[in-house]
Amino acid sequence: MYFIGIDLGGTQIKAGVVDEAGKVLAKAETATLAERPYQDVVRDMAACSLKALEEGNLTVDSVGGIGIGIPGIADNVTGRVVFCTNLGWHDIPLRDELNKYLQLPVVIDNDATVAGFAESVCGVSRGLHSSVFLTLGTGVGGGIVIDGKPWTGAHGVASEIGHLTMEVDGIPCTCGKSGCVERYCSATALIRMAGEVCLMHPDCAIMQQAGGDPKKITGRIVMDLAKQGDEFALRIFHRYTKYLAIAINTIISFLDPEMVVLGGGISHTGKFLIDGIVEKIPRYLMFKTMPFPSIALASLGNDAGIIGAAMLGRLGTDYV
Amino acid sequence: MYFIGIDLGGTQIKAGVVDEAGKVLAKAETATLAERPYQDVVRDMAACSLKALEEGNLTVDSVGGIGIGIPGIADNVTGRVVFCTNLGWHDIPLRDELNKYLQLPVVIDNDATVAGFAESVCGVSRGLHSSVFLTLGTGVGGGIVIDGKPWTGAHGVASEIGHLTMEVDGIPCTCGKSGCVERYCSATALIRMAGEVCLMHPDCAIMQQAGGDPKKITGRIVMDLAKQGDEFALRIFHRYTKYLAIAINTIISFLDPEMVVLGGGISHTGKFLIDGIVEKIPRYLMFKTMPFPSIALASLGNDAGIIGAAMLGRLGTDYV
Numbered sequence: 264m265y266f267i268g269i270d271l272g273g274t275q276i277k278a279g280v281v282d283e284a285g286k287v288l289a290k291a292e293t294a295t296l297a298e299r300p301y302q303d304v305v306r307d308m309a310a311c312s313l314k315a316l317e318e319g320n321l322t323v324d325s326v327g328g329i330g331i332g333i334p335g336i337a338d339n340v341t342g343r344v345v346f347c348t349n350l351g352w353h354d355i356p357l358r359d360e361l362n363k364y365l366q367l368p369v370v371i372d373n374d375a376t377v378a379g380f381a382e383s384v385c386g387v388s389r390g391l392h393s394s395v396f397l398t399l400g401t402g403v404g405g406g407i408v409i410d411g412k413p414w415t416g417a418h419g420v421a422s423e424i425g426h427l428t429m430e431v432d433g434i435p436c437t438c439g440k441s442g443c444v445e446r447y448c449s450a451t452a453l454i455r456m457a458g459e460v461c462l463m464h465p466d467c468a469i470m471q472q473a474g475g476d477p478k479k480i481t482g483r484i485v486m487d488l489a490k491q492g493d494e495f496a497l498r499i500f501h502r503y504t505k506y507l508a509i510a511i512n513t514i515i516s517f518l519d520p521e522m523v524v525l526g527g528g529i530s531h532t533g534k535f536l537i538d539g540i541v542e543k544i545p546r547y548l549m550f551k552t553m554p555f556p557s558i559a560l561a562s563l564g565n566d567a568g569i570i571g572a573a574m575l576g577r578l579g580t581d582y583v
Numbered sequence: 584m585y586f587i588g589i590d591l592g593g594t595q596i597k598a599g600v601v602d603e604a605g606k607v608l609a610k611a612e613t614a615t616l617a618e619r620p621y622q623d624v625v626r627d628m629a630a631c632s633l634k635a636l637e638e639g640n641l642t643v644d645s646v647g648g649i650g651i652g653i654p655g656i657a658d659n660v661t662g663r664v665v666f667c668t669n670l671g672w673h674d675i676p677l678r679d680e681l682n683k684y685l686q687l688p689v690v691i692d693n694d695a696t697v698a699g700f701a702e703s704v705c706g707v708s709r710g711l712h713s714s715v716f717l718t719l720g721t722g723v724g725g726g727i728v729i730d731g732k733p734w735t736g737a738h739g740v741a742s743e744i745g746h747l748t749m750e751v752d753g754i755p756c757t758c759g760k761s762g763c764v765e766r767y768c769s770a771t772a773l774i775r776m777a778g779e780v781c782l783m784h785p786d787c788a789i790m791q792q793a794g795g796d797p798k799k800i801t802g803r804i805v806m807d808l809a810k811q812g813d814e815f816a817l818r819i820f821h822r823y824t825k826y827l828a829i830a831i832n833t834i835i836s837f838l839d840p841e842m843v844v845l846g847g848g849i850s851h852t853g854k855f856l857i858d859g860i861v862e863k864i865p866r867y868l869m870f871k872t873m874p875f876p877s878i879a880l881a882s883l884g885n886d887a888g889i890i891g892a893a894m895l896g897r898l899g900t901d902y903v
Contacts, residue, residue: 336870346870393737407838409729416839417713418874423836426869428829430751431767438869447751509748516743517837518727519736549746549758550656550666554738 264327265319267312267367268573270374271333273297273349276304278311279566280319280326281573285385287566289319297350302360304350309364328368330575331357332377332568336419339370339580345419370575372413374568376422378561379406380413381571382524387562393520396561397424397510398527402437403445407518412582413575425449427513429506444513447506450482450529456499457485467495486532500539508543515548515555526561533560584647585639587632587687588893590694591653593617593669596624598631599886600639600646601893605705607886609639617670622680624670629684648688650895651677652697652888656739659690659900665739690895692733694888696742698881699726700733701891702844707882713840716881717744717830718847722757723765727838732902733895745769747833749826764833767826770802770849776819777805787815806852820859828863835868835875846881853880 265288270277272295279290291314293307312329316322331337335347342358358369372380379388379396388394388408396406405424407414415421425445426438433442446452457480461470468488473479488496511523530536541558545551563570585608590597592615599610611634613627632649636642651657655667662678678689692700699708699716708714708728716726725744727734735741745765746758753762766772777800781790788808793799808816831843850856861878865871883890 336873345873414838417841417876418839420835420870420873420875421837421839423869426836427833428749428867431749431826431829439871440867440869506751509751513747513833513837515740516746517741517833518734519738519741521737547748547760549743549760550740551759553656553665553740555740556737 265321265325266573266576267315267326267329267365268569268571268576269308269312269329269331270377270568270572271295271308271331271350272374272568273334276308276311277569278308278315279569279573280315280321281570283577285381285570285574287569288321289315290569291315291318295350301350301352301355305357305360306364309361312365323365323367326367328370328576328579329361329365330377330572330577331369331371332374332572332575333371334374336373337371338419339372342369342371344371368576368579370578370580372415372575373404373406373422375404376406376413376415377571377575378526378563378567379408379524379571380574381563381567382526382561383408383411384574385563385570386524386567387559388522388524391521393518394522394524395424395514395518395520396524396526397448399448399507399525399529400450400527402451403449404527407520412578424510424514427510429510444510448503448510450527452506453482453485453499453503453529454480456502457496460495460499464495468493469496482529483531486529486535490535504536504539505543507540509547511540511558512544512547515544520556523556523558524561525558526567530560585641585645586893586896587635587646587649587685588889588891588896589628589632589649589651590697590888590892591615591628591651591670592694592888593654596628596631597889598628598635599889599893600635600641601890603897605701605890605894607889608641609635610889611635611638615670621670621672621675625677625680626684629681632685643685643687646687648690648896648899649681649685650697650892650897651689651691652694652892652895653691654694656693657691658739659692662689662691664691688896688899690898690900692735692895693724693726693742695724696726696733696735697891697895698846698883698887699728699844699891700894701883701887702846702881703728703731704894705883705890706844706887707879708842708844711841713838714842714844715742715744715834715838715840716844716846717768719768719845719849720770720847722771723769724847728840732898744830744834747830749830764830768823768830770847772826773802773805773819773823773849774800776822777816780815780819784815788813789816802849803851806849806855810855824856824859825863827860829867831860831878832864832867835864840876843876843878844881845878846887850880
């Protein structure tokens, strides 16, 4: 039996056919064009799925279910998307609309939840009972796996690790609140911190790499310079990884999972990032002599969304 | 079948015989005298248990197991107490020592975890799949119930909600870190906030009720005056419940349980406290139109420790 995984993003729709072990057999993608009516987006989600099946020389008969990862939250009782801010979706009957094209069971969940689940099925946290996944990108997404299954909470709003309060009345957040983890631990936060340094030190290496334009600072520039030992980049790196260590300690003191997995653009910094975080974690531990979760890099890369969605399709709605 | 629940506190040892539904049939207590060798304390735990059995006209044969709640953390594989700071215990073979007097299975867990579990077996969160318990006392303790069972994490250090970071580099905490939830949400924090007001307004009603001595301010004085509409007490109340609303929102955005249960001394403030918190929660919600967990007062009072420990004894060590 195979499963279709759909990774619905703000810019791209990606669909793939995945086997029971999480191996991607074939995939296809197309632009989301989110400004269109949702019916058009869903039609393309179905077309993409069928194209992936065709690529893999497979038919719909061999598919046991469809999973979808969305940048928002869903209700798997009704099969509706509750919110999907990037796409401008609110209360959209995604399952019913997709069933017009593909008569298969559909499970929908948050993209970070889906990517974290993928890692726990066939990635770095494979087979673990409990893990927490953090995507460090434009924002900070979170995915929780408990008892080997995604945990989305009693009302579907769990695992929003990016929107835990890190500073009471801190930096205003895009979500309408203030002081959220996302404002200190996302790539956006790292770039903001670098911008603050460049304002004070316009001749620094970061500014030079950005061609003198603070708007061109990237997470990559800062991380690469920090690896090379640039003084200002290192200061930013240590400030940023301090916040990450505090956020990860919140995960430890709250849930104490077996592993914390880091994904998203910033995770491409690699071992240098992990070392910078792990070195700081003991400062924030409640029980300093007790073991703490291993901190690891996500291993499935861009396919995590497709794989996790397909594995969600395999799981069915029993976990919710 | 009956179960013995032992609530091991810094000042009192309480033991009770509890039936399978969580009803306390008989209990006994004695002073902990924590400065003694641990062997003496454990001997009295056994004596207290036997006295409770005698009170209930029951014999050891009718007991299926013993559960113990401790103000610390334990390892149920080895049956040892890892840390118990109040008692000055470190790596104590509690199960083996107790088995010298009572040859029964022994399960040990954190006292807040145990009290939260009691509420989920036969208290306010009875029968719920997921709940988080907060004790608002000298410190802030946390207990997590997932799938109807206590969740203590992969390394036994979960549910330390009192030691999540609420302010980066905030108020120094007794745990050695800074800015922990406990420094803003405990009775101790409420009293500190009241003390700050009394310093500026030495003629205020709080100071009068405390007989002019800031050291005699209690949580009860502040809460009673706030209920009566005293301006300064109300300001403190709103400051304190704002922090509680933020901490509870962290629980919502992380785990999204069905219910958050408040226990400990401050919870005796009652509905006035719940109303003050619930009114503020929507400000901090990520998804403002979604339902959120109900916030409720613990219902088992001082027996929660005995009941939860006994129910832990009933559960056995399978949950860890």
